[in-house]
Amino acid sequence: xxxxxxxxxxxxxxxxxxxxxxxxxxxxNADIIEAIDSSDEWIQQRSGIKQRRWAAPEETVQMxxxxxxxxxxxxxxxxxxxxxxxxxxxxxxxxxTPAVATAIAHELGTNKAAAFDISAACAGxxxxxxxxxxMVRGGSAKHVLVIGVxxxxxxxxxxxxxxxxxxxxxxxxxxxxxxxxxxxxxVVWGSDGEQFDLIRxxxxxxxxxxxxxxxxPHLVMQGNPVFRWASxxxxxxxxxxxxxxxxxVDDLDVFVPHQANMRIIDAMARSMKLPAxxxxxxxxxxxxxxxxxxxxxxxxRMIEDGDAKSGDTAxxxxxxxxxxxxxxxxxxx
Ligand SMILES: CC(C)(COP(=O)(O)OP(=O)(O)OC[C@H]1O[C@@H](n2cnc3c(N)ncnc32)[C@H](O)[C@@H]1OP(=O)(O)O)[C@@H](O)C(=O)NCCC(=O)NCCS
Numbered sequence: 001x002x003x004x005x006x007x008x009x010x011x012x013x014x015x016x017x018x019x020x021x022x023x024x025x026x027x028x029n030a031d032i033i034e035a036i037d038s039s040d041e042w043i044q045q046r047s048g049i050k051q052r053r054w055a056a057p058e059e060t061v062q063m064x065x066x067x068x069x070x071x072x073x074x075x076x077x078x079x080x081x082x083x084x085x086x087x088x089x090x091x092x093x094x095x096x097t098p099a100v101a102t103a104i105a106h107e108l109g110t111n112k113a114a115a116f117d118i119s120a121a122c123a124g125x126x127x128x129x130x131x132x133x134x135m136v137r138g139g140s141a142k143h144v145l146v147i148g149v150x151x152x153x154x155x156x157x158x159x160x161x162x163x164x165x166x167x168x169x170x171x172x173x174x175x176x177x178x179x180x181x182x183x184x185x186x187v188v189w190g191s192d193g194e195q196f197d198l199i200r201x202x203x204x205x206x207x208x209x210x211x212x213x214x215x216x217p218h219l220v221m222q223g224n225p226v227f228r229w230a231s232x233x234x235x236x237x238x239x240x241x242x243x244x245x246x247x248x249v250d251d252l253d254v255f256v257p258h259q260a261n262m263r264i265i266d267a268m269a270r271s272m273k274l275p276a277x278x279x280x281x282x283x284x285x286x287x288x289x290x291x292x293x294x295x296x297x298x299x300x301r302m303i304e305d306g307d308a309k310s311g312d313t314a315x316x317x318x319x320x321x322x323x324x325x326x327x328x329x330x331x332x333x
Contacts, residue, residue, distance in 0.1 A: 009139030013132070013176055014183020015333045016078060016143075019071025020300040021064040021171040022287065023055040029165065036161040043165045048262020052168035052288025054153040061093040064171035065104045065149045068296075072145070073108070075333070076175035080108040083175070084141035086115040087131060089124025089292040091321070092150045093117065104147065114141070121199070122258050122320025123189070124148055124292035125172065129316070130187035130326060132176035143177040148292035155201070157218040166261075167219065168288030172296020174333070185245035185329035188237055192323045195229065198222045199321035230264045230319055235271035238317050241327040252278045253312035254302060254332060258319055259284035259294040268317075279307040291320060299332070308332045 028051045029040040043049055055064065065088065073080060086108075088101040101115035120127040125148030132144035152167035176184070203217040234257070242248060255278050257265050262284055269280055281298035290297055295316050302308035310332055317327035 009137045010142075010178030011137070012179040012182045013136035014179035014181070015129070015330055016175045016177045017072045017074070017076025017333050018172065018174045018296055018300050018303070019068045019073070019075060020173070020297050021067040022297065023053040023059045023064070023169050025054050025056055027052050027054050032158065032164055035159050036164050038161060038165065046263070047166060048265075048282070048285050049165060049288050050285050053170060055151050055169040059151075059169070061090060061100055061149050061151055062103050062107065064169070065100070065147045065173065066107050068149070068171040068173040069104065069108055069145055069147060072173040072175050076177070078143050078175050078177065081111045082143050083108070083110045083113045083145045085132070085135060085144045086110065086113050086147070087128040087144060088115075088117045088147045088149060089120060089128045090117060090149045091119055091121050091124070091291065092152050092155055094154060101147075120324045120326070121322055122260065122289070122291045122294065123318040123322070123324040123326045125295050126187070126316055126318040126326035126328060127189065129174065129176065129184060129330070130189060130328060133184040136176055136178055143175055145173060145175055147171060147173040148294070148296055150291045150293050152219070152289075152291055155216065155219045160218065160220070162223050163219055163221050166289045168290045170287065170290040170293045170297050172293045172300060174296060181331070183331040185241070187326055187328045188241040188244055189326035191325070195225070195323045198226050198229075198323060227261065227264060229323060230260060231267035232271070234317060234319050234325065235268045237325055237327055238268060238272055238315060241315060241317065241329060245329040247313065247329065249274055249278065251313055252315055254279050254281070254308045254314035256281040256295055256299050256302070256314055256316050258317065259287065259298050260289050260320070294318070303332065
């Protein structure tokens with residue numbers, strides 16, 4: 001029975017390395033406004049988005065994930081064969097089964113690592129980091145690769161005024177592994193299924209196939225209630241996350257909220273009374289909303305720009321369809 005008592009986990013877990021992939025194709029607001037009768041000015045003022053990246057056909061969910069993961073592994077100093085589990089957060093891998101994580105684990109050269117996908121929309125990456133931290137500390141894996149990846153352009157109706165300018169594509173990956181110091185704080189997560197309909201795939205596949213003119217069931221969103229929920233409720237979740245980690249806003253160096261809308265980011269920062277020294281991720285301006293990929297993409301850009309340094313204390317908070325959310329404090333790798 002010894003194995004049941006001592007599962008060989010590490011005292012602490014941390015993010016050991018991060019990597020990202022941004023599709024090459026840049027789509028400025030000017031390229032999408034005609035189809036939605038909008039303007040560059042309106043989009044920038046309401047969302048902060050100047051441009052987004054949409055993947056080319058060869059930039060598949062798997063391809064972007066593998067590219068981001070190779071960088072994360074290299075920066076972590078971890079070989080693919082050392083990865084025990086691959087967790088992929090995505091809602092836009094259009095082959096429903098098997099999990100794309102299994103193909104990614106194989107292509108990377110892991111030693112038949114456990115591999116599965118999770119569906120928690122824009123909150124998926126933070127769900128994955130929470131699970132990976134528990135796996136490493138619980139002893140079910142020593143190194144976990146967590147990937148957030150989306151090709152939302154496949155699911156976006158370019159004629160829909162409410163979503164066409166928001167959604168975008170990309171991938172981010174982190175290696176989570178054992179650490180001498182706490183590197184990933186306790187998660188605060190949850191869902192509000194009463195608001196299930198606010199952001200969703202328009203129709204069930206069975207309804208699509210039963211229709212006379214089957215077409216892609218795009219994502220639809222009631223932007224205004226989502227905006228209010230995210231701006232007000234998520235600041236409370238952010239505060240709970242700091243409380244659970246035993247720190248205050250003054251201890252933060254970096255704030256990396258899900259990149260949904262610049263006004264939501266600003267509203268959260270105001271509600272939380274973030275001190276001026278805390279650097280705030282604003283990747284949305286150049287990248288759009290990449291759902292599960294948005295937090296690693298935003299954090300990696302801050303590292304590249306020198307706004308986040310190794311060892312910094314960062315608050316991650318993600319929220320989206322479900323409505324699902326998850327947040328944790330982490331040390332920047
Ligand atoms: C989508 C969003 C930018 C829309 O902004 P908004 O201020 O809520 O806009 P509304 O839908 O209330 O519409 C306001 C006006 O702009 C107009 N409008 C809507 N979309 C438009 C567009 N793309 N271009 C120009 N005008 C537009 C509306 O017709 C309306 O006009 P009216 O006042 O004359 O009736 C905003 O609701 C939002 O960002 N929501 C959260 C989105 C999000 O974060 N989603 C992801 C969560 S993971």
